[in-house]
Amino acid sequence: MSKKKSARRSTEWFGKADKDGFHHRSWMKNQGLPHHLFDGRPVIGICNTWSELTPCNAHFRVLAERVKRGVYEMGGFPLEFPVMSLGETLMRPTTMMFRNLVSMDVEESIRANPIDGVVLLVGCDKTTPALLMGAASCDLPTIAVSGGPMLNGRFRGEQIGSGTHVWKFDAMVRAGEMDVQEFMDAEACMSRSVGHCMTMGTASTMASMVESLGIGLPTNAAIPAADSRRNVLAHMAGRRIVELVEADVKMSDIITRDAFENAIRTNGAIGGSTNAVIHLLALAGRLGVELSLNDWDRLGREVPCIVNLMPSGEYLMEDFYYAGGLPVVHRELAEHGLLAKDALSVGGGTIWDHCRDAECFNRDVIHTFDAPFKPRGGIAVLHGNLAPGGAILKPSAASPELMQHRGRAVVFEDIDDYKARIDDPELDIDASCVMVLKGCGPRGYPGMPEVGNMGLPAKVLREGVSDMVRISDARMSGTAYGTVVLHTAPESAAGGPLAVVRDGDMIELDVEARRLHLDISDEELASRLASWQPDAAAQVRGYAKLYVDHVNQADVGCDLEFLVGSSGAPVPRESH
Numbered sequence: 098m099s100k101k102k103s104a105r106r107s108t109e110w111f112g113k114a115d116k117d118g119f120h121h122r123s124w125m126k127n128q129g130l131p132h133h134l135f136d137g138r139p140v141i142g143i144c145n146t147w148s149e150l151t152p153c154n155a156h157f158r159v160l161a162e163r164v165k166r167g168v169y170e171m172g173g174f175p176l177e178f179p180v181m182s183l184g185e186t187l188m189r190p191t192t193m194m195f196r197n198l199v200s201m202d203v204e205e206s207i208r209a210n211p212i213d214g215v216v217l218l219v220g221c222d223k224t225t226p227a228l229l230m231g232a233a234s235c236d237l238p239t240i241a242v243s244g245g246p247m248l249n250g251r252f253r254g255e256q257i258g259s260g261t262h263v264w265k266f267d268a269m270v271r272a273g274e275m276d277v278q279e280f281m282d283a284e285a286c287m288s289r290s291v292g293h294c295m296t297m298g299t300a301s302t303m304a305s306m307v308e309s310l311g312i313g314l315p316t317n318a319a320i321p322a323a324d325s326r327r328n329v330l331a332h333m334a335g336r337r338i339v340e341l342v343e344a345d346v347k348m349s350d351i352i353t354r355d356a357f358e359n360a361i362r363t364n365g366a367i368g369g370s371t372n373a374v375i376h377l378l379a380l381a382g383r384l385g386v387e388l389s390l391n392d393w394d395r396l397g398r399e400v401p402c403i404v405n406l407m408p409s410g411e412y413l414m415e416d417f418y419y420a421g422g423l424p425v426v427h428r429e430l431a432e433h434g435l436l437a438k439d440a441l442s443v444g445g446g447t448i449w450d451h452c453r454d455a456e457c458f459n460r461d462v463i464h465t466f467d468a469p470f471k472p473r474g475g476i477a478v479l480h481g482n483l484a485p486g487g488a489i490l491k492p493s494a495a496s497p498e499l500m501q502h503r504g505r506a507v508v509f510e511d512i513d514d515y516k517a518r519i520d521d522p523e524l525d526i527d528a529s530c531v532m533v534l535k536g537c538g539p540r541g542y543p544g545m546p547e548v549g550n551m552g553l554p555a556k557v558l559r560e561g562v563s564d565m566v567r568i569s570d571a572r573m574s575g576t577a578y579g580t581v582v583l584h585t586a587p588e589s590a591a592g593g594p595l596a597v598v599r600d601g602d603m604i605e606l607d608v609e610a611r612r613l614h615l616d617i618s619d620e621e622l623a624s625r626l627a628s629w630q631p632d633a634a635a636q637v638r639g640y641a642k643l644y645v646d647h648v649n650q651a652d653v654g655c656d657l658e659f660l661v662g663s664s665g666a667p668v669p670r671e672s673h
């Protein structure tokens with residue numbers, strides 16, 4: 098991994114004996130930093146998303162201290178800095194709207210400062226892609242450290258999973274099978290330690306992507322946040338980042354096309370979140386790696402889901418760690434010719450070096466390819482006149498009997514319309530219908546909220562039905578499940594065909610054929626699209642306006658168009 102060293106950025110700030118050098122060192126010394134720290138050693142930025150408003154990352158001050166220990170041990174100079182944090186459960190309208198903003202914060206914080214290498218502390222869903230994207234545009238030596246999942250939830254003797262059981266319990270309350278007091282009693286039982294969601298939701302998926310891309314240390318994905326070995330991992334990341342700076346191994350040396358292919362296949366094998374599709378497409382765009390939505394379908398098609406974790410299965414991340422964690426999955430992929438073994442890892446060596454000896458300790462949690470948990474992992478990418486740019490569905494979370502379905506559309510014009518009418522006894526809907534939700538794409542509901550798995554009508558739930566085909570331009574929480582078509586592109590607010598679906602239209606879904614079809618004539622579709630008018634309501638100011646004016650569609654990752662690719666000089670000019 099060693100190569101010719103390029104000039105260290107931090108010496109441009111700290112290495113001068115003139116007025117500028119005085120400026121740069123003197124004010125730093127007010128923190129009690131001794132002079133020898135400015136002697137040209139690697140300066141390591143620790144990019145921290147700690148916030149009490151991001152409960153999943155609330156333990157990150159401890160992790161940052163552990164990273165610092167490792168950096169000091171190796172003769173580096175650690176400097177921690179904050180960036181905007183994204184707490185999935187509290188932020189409105191949705192954290193996804195702010196992913197790109199945080200990536201800008203990260204990029205500019207790194208570029209503007211005397212940093213030679215960076216450790217990204219990531220956890221709650223969007224903090225991972227936001228920090229990876231921002232760092233990618235700077236392309237310094239980088240390691241991501243995930244905060245780790247919470248311990249398993251426990252309620253009345255049963256394991257309960259973050260998010261997944263909220264959907265389940267909510268449906269039970271609406272079907273009259275659980276009372277509100279019981280529902281509220283479950284709150285503290287679900288979230289009983291530090292860490293992020295412990296289902297294979299978006300946070301755990303992205304932590305797995307970090308490890309699969311090689312940009313996190315081996316075992317990064319699954320060590321529980323409360324396990325002392327999470328602190329050890331942070332400590333070791335501090336040691337490794339100094340070595341990466343000294344060897345001048347940049348982020349783009351690690352996250353190559355092979356690394357993306359490994360991550361996509363891993364996502365299939367773990368039954369990972371659909372949100373990873375958007376995030377990895379956006380990250381590839383920052384790094385200049387060719388990656389398309391269709392790559393997700395092609396690469397994931399032959400991958401079975403072998404990890405039995407909620408929301409698709411029954412176990413949780415703690416169980417996954419004890420069963421051997423992600424290295425077992427990587428080994429299984431490698432042994433079936435589905436892992437680019439030579440892809441590098443920031444841990445040193447290749448991904449194969451880190452998984453060739455992996456052992457599984459519980460085959461009920463991590464199955465084999467020969468006896469998979471579900472035969473179909475991966476992400477199905479659908480095309481047709483209803484989704485010219487593509488739409489996606491997660492087969493492992495869907496109902497097999499609905500994978501080929503033709504049904505009458507029941508259309509909700511936006512999320513408010515859905516909320517107002519879904520439980521109306523007069524709503525003309527039954528289990529065979531296809532629920533269609535518009536106005537929830539990147540522009541339509543800025544940030545593209547996770548409402549694609551819209552709850553079923555109470556009257557259908559009361560019949561014991563637990564799934565229906567649902568189609569929208571929204572996203573879905575990684576902790577959710579169902580036969581749910583998501584990310585329909587172009588979105589309805591951009592004049593995609595979804596915008597002109599009407600009540601009573603027939604829709605055909607055929608996952609095997611990768612087809613999503615609105616059964617009206619081409620002429621009728623063209624005529625409806627010609628008379629479509631955009632919503633007059635527009636964002637008038639601030640970041641929301643910037644976002645809506647510039648966000649790309651879901652099929653290319655929802656980055657802001659002007660952020661794609663890296664930019665700027667490695668060392669900006671100074672202005673003193």
Ligand code: FES
Pocket residue numbers: 153184185186220221222259293294298300
């Ligand atoms: Fe933070 Fe799920 S709410 S990871």
